[in-house]
Amino acid sequence: MSARTARDRSWLRRPLVSTASVAGGVVLWWIVASIVRDPVVLPSPIDVLGALVKYMSGPYPSQGVTLWQHAAASLTRIAVGFGLGSIIGIAIGSLMAGSKAIRHIIDPFIELSRPLPPLAFIPILIVWFGIGEVPKVLLILIGVVPVRIIATVTGLDNVEPELIHASRSLGGSERYTMMHVRVRAALPSIVTGMRLAVGMSWTSIVAAEMIAAQSGLGYVILQAGNYLDTSLIFAAILVIGVLGLLMDGILRLVLRFLDPAGAARRV
Amino acid sequence: MTESIIGAGNPGASDGSVITRPARIAVQNVTKSYGSRRKPTLVLDTVNLEIAQGEFLCLLGPSGCGKSTLLNIIGGFLTPDSGSVTIDGRKVERPGPDRCMIFQQPALFGWLTALDNVMFGPRAQHKVDASTRDRAMSMLDTVGLAGTANKYPHQLSGGMRQRLSIARALINEPQVLLMDEPFGALDAITRGQMQEFLLNLWAEHHMTVVFVTHDVEEATLLADRVAVMAANPGRIVHLDSVDVPRPRSYDLIDSPEYSRVRMQIRRTIENGGHS
Ligand SMILES: Nc1ncnc2c1ncn2[C@@H]1O[C@H](COP(=O)(O)OP(=O)(O)OP(=O)(O)O)[C@@H](O)[C@H]1O
Ligand SMILES: [Mg+2]
Numbered sequence: 001m002s003a004r005t006a007r008d009r010s011w012l013r014r015p016l017v018s019t020a021s022v023a024g025g026v027v028l029w030w031i032v033a034s035i036v037r038d039p040v041v042l043p044s045p046i047d048v049l050g051a052l053v054k055y056m057s058g059p060y061p062s063q064g065v066t067l068w069q070h071a072a073a074s075l076t077r078i079a080v081g082f083g084l085g086s087i088i089g090i091a092i093g094s095l096m097a098g099s100k101a102i103r104h105i106i107d108p109f110i111e112l113s114r115p116l117p118p119l120a121f122i123p124i125l126i127v128w129f130g131i132g133e134v135p136k137v138l139l140i141l142i143g144v145v146p147v148r149i150i151a152t153v154t155g156l157d158n159v160e161p162e163l164i165h166a167s168r169s170l171g172g173s174e175r176y177t178m179m180h181v182r183v184r185a186a187l188p189s190i191v192t193g194m195r196l197a198v199g200m201s202w203t204s205i206v207a208a209e210m211i212a213a214q215s216g217l218g219y220v221i222l223q224a225g226n227y228l229d230t231s232l233i234f235a236a237i238l239v240i241g242v243l244g245l246l247m248d249g250i251l252r253l254v255l256r257f258l259d260p261a262g263a264a265r266r267v
Numbered sequence: 268m269t270e271s272i273i274g275a276g277n278p279g280a281s282d283g284s285v286i287t288r289p290a291r292i293a294v295q296n297v298t299k300s301y302g303s304r305r306k307p308t309l310v311l312d313t314v315n316l317e318i319a320q321g322e323f324l325c326l327l328g329p330s331g332c333g334k335s336t337l338l339n340i341i342g343g344f345l346t347p348d349s350g351s352v353t354i355d356g357r358k359v360e361r362p363g364p365d366r367c368m369i370f371q372q373p374a375l376f377g378w379l380t381a382l383d384n385v386m387f388g389p390r391a392q393h394k395v396d397a398s399t400r401d402r403a404m405s406m407l408d409t410v411g412l413a414g415t416a417n418k419y420p421h422q423l424s425g426g427m428r429q430r431l432s433i434a435r436a437l438i439n440e441p442q443v444l445l446m447d448e449p450f451g452a453l454d455a456i457t458r459g460q461m462q463e464f465l466l467n468l469w470a471e472h473h474m475t476v477v478f479v480t481h482d483v484e485e486a487t488l489l490a491d492r493v494a495v496m497a498a499n500p501g502r503i504v505h506l507d508s509v510d511v512p513r514p515r516s517y518d519l520i521d522s523p524e525y526s527r528v529r530m531q532i533r534r535t536i537e538n539g540g541h542s
Contacts, residue, residue, distance in 0.1 A: 160374065162370050162372060162374035163374050163376065165342075165344055165362070165368060165370070165374070166368070166370070166374040166375075166376075166432075166435075167387070167391065168344070168361075168362040169342060169344075169362045169363070169364070169366070169367050169368040169436075170364055170367065170387055170388040170391055170435065170436070170439060171363070171364030171388050171391045171392040171439060172387075172391035172392075173391070176391050177391075180391070181376065184376075184378060185376075185377075185378070258378065259377070259378065260377070260378065260419045260421070261377045261378075261419060261420070261421035
């Protein structure tokens with residue numbers, strides 16, 4: 001009962017507080033910008049909005065591609081890299097959760113790769129694969145796959161043995177139990193891994209596009225930087241932020257749907 | 268060592284009852300060790316036990332004496348090192364819906380509604396037909412959860428969850444119910460209600476029940492017979508029948524027969540298994 005009322009209240013409050021804090025941030029930015037009075041150092045929110053509107057419809061810079069199309073290019077790379085990375089990560093993670101031998105074979109590589117920044121691989125990837133789409137997708141994979149593996153393995157490992165016993169004693173075959181209980185119970189943690197991986201793939205792809213690309217939001221940011229078009233830099237960053245939030249929002253909805261108990265706990 | 272073999276193999280001295288009904292569950296010379304092959308720890312030492320059809324047997328003993336291990340062997344979740352368990356003459360080799368296990372924690376499927384939790388058994392066995400839903404609903408009704416069919420487990424109280432897990436087991440119409448301290452996590456009032464509930468259920472369906480507890484009062488209230496185990500190595504040291512007519516309730520808890528059985532059990536436990 002008390003948990004319930006607390007929840008009701010926070011439902012009311014949370015959007016309010018969050019909206020207010022975002023608005024406060026924008027106002028603060030505005031004030032600082034009007035003190036600085038130099039749009040190259042710090043453009044005001046209006047400048048950024050202007051740049052956003054301008055390049056949404058108008059092409060930038062010379063290839064006749066709008067900001068939307070650059071965003072679409074980045075998104076496509078992420079979709080491919082993230083999708084592939086998820087499939088590979090979930091597959092390897094499931095194998096590791098299922099077999100001790102496979103786990104011991106793969107584990108050291110994951111442990112080794114975890115502290116490595118994916119960006120360190122960019123030069124090698126360029127040497128090996130040039131500057132086409134392949135190295136970019138590979139770079140995302142390098143970031144995404146270990147995260148997905150770890151989330152999958154921990155998810156499957158942490159399924160309470162009682163749940164599996166319960167299913168077996170209710171007449172579920174081993175296979176039925178694997179699919180309907182173990183994997184199902186691990187889904188929320190697998191999706192949580194996806195949320196982490198989304199952020200990861202944006203980091204990787206923007207960096208890759210800054211070094212070797214003719215399109216994409218990273219490319220836009222680098223070009224705008226070269227021409228001291230700070231408003232556009234901010235506009236592109238804003239687009240990345242909004243797209244990232246959108247993807248995360250979708251995953252959170254999925255999570256709420258998959259895990260009613262967790263959704264209640266998290267508000 | 269000789270003590271334990273005598274204790275396990277021949278608990279008859281203090282066994283007041285003569286079983287006339289046919290044995291449904293027969294535990295024969297079951298031995299189980301944990302740990303490495305070089306340094307095994309004996310957890311169950313030649314346990315013998317016969318449980319009659321429709322009998323309510325309580326397995327009582329201190330923590331760590333092997334009650335759960337024995338129950339898991341009967342349930343088919345563990346295989347004994349030697350000896351065997353048979354149910355109606357058939358050897359137990361794997362878990363099955365004919366003998367359902369109820370755990371201390373209800374182990375409900377959190378992503379399924381109460382109704383879908385109850386429907387899990389029929390679905391898992393691919394035995395869903397037009398009547399399954401109605402049966403599941405009436406099963407929820409039986410355990411007093413008719414109004415919560417569409418709630419998720421986390422929206423239920425502890426006692427409701429445990430009742431749901433019982434409903435989920437009962438839809439399979441198990442002939443044997445294995446319960447591992449099912450009410451241990453509940454508060455005293457709820458536990459009392461659950462005990463009454465279980466007794467009513469059992470009076471109606473008369474399944475064979477093996478009920479693990481370390482609460483002497485709970486054991487004497489529920490059981491036809493109480494099997495007392497001792498630890499290191501785990502073995503059955505005392506078997507006693509509780510000759511109190513049914514229906515029973517907590518009001519009778521101070522009656523002479525209850526007191527006699529409880530005294531006897533306590534003495535056995537205090538003497539470290541030498542009754
Ligand atoms: N998987 C395991 N590996 C090694 N030892 C185990 C394992 N499971 C249980 N044991 C040991 O076996 C003994 C009996 O355990 P068991 O769980 O059967 O006891 P219990 O009587 O159910 O105790 P409790 O009342 O605390 O639930 C304990 O000493 C325990 O340490
Ligand atoms: Mg136990």
